[in-house]
Amino acid sequence: MNKLRKLTVVSLAHRFKNIPYDTLIQDLGVSTVREVEDILIDTIYSGLVQGKLDQKSRCFVVKYAVGRDTRHEDIDDMIQKLSNWKAQSAEICEKINTILTLAEKQEEEEWTREENIRSMMAARAGERGKGFASGAASLRSGEDFAMYAEAGPRRGAPSKQRMHSMGRKGRM
16 A cells, blocks of 8 residues: 555656645545655655655645656657657757857958958068168168267177176066
């Protein structure tokens, strides 16, 4: 009799997430709330269900229930639930693929943008280098360069030998 009552609790737990004590009293064939709670505690300790006894609301809150043998009446409901799950999964996969395609497109656009910036920077650096080289060449050929060459190293600058012995922090 006790085993049948446990199986009744498992069956009810599959149908309802909150099982009122009145329903349990009627389906289990007991007369008191204490008997219902004893059966529920025994069923929980057996590992058949997991849940919480809510004495304030006079119900059993189901968290988990083991599977039972499938009844023929339940097969159509199971097929419907699995079909819904399959449709939702396909929809989610489609959305993920759309997001992935957009991300790949955005990555390629970003890469192209970076390459354009690099080529523009290289072109500008080349233009500046040409201007600097021509300006430096004119300086070297002029009288100003001779004046700087005769002056020697700037005053107060460390010699090469002294630079070598200095730590990195002491160098300019």
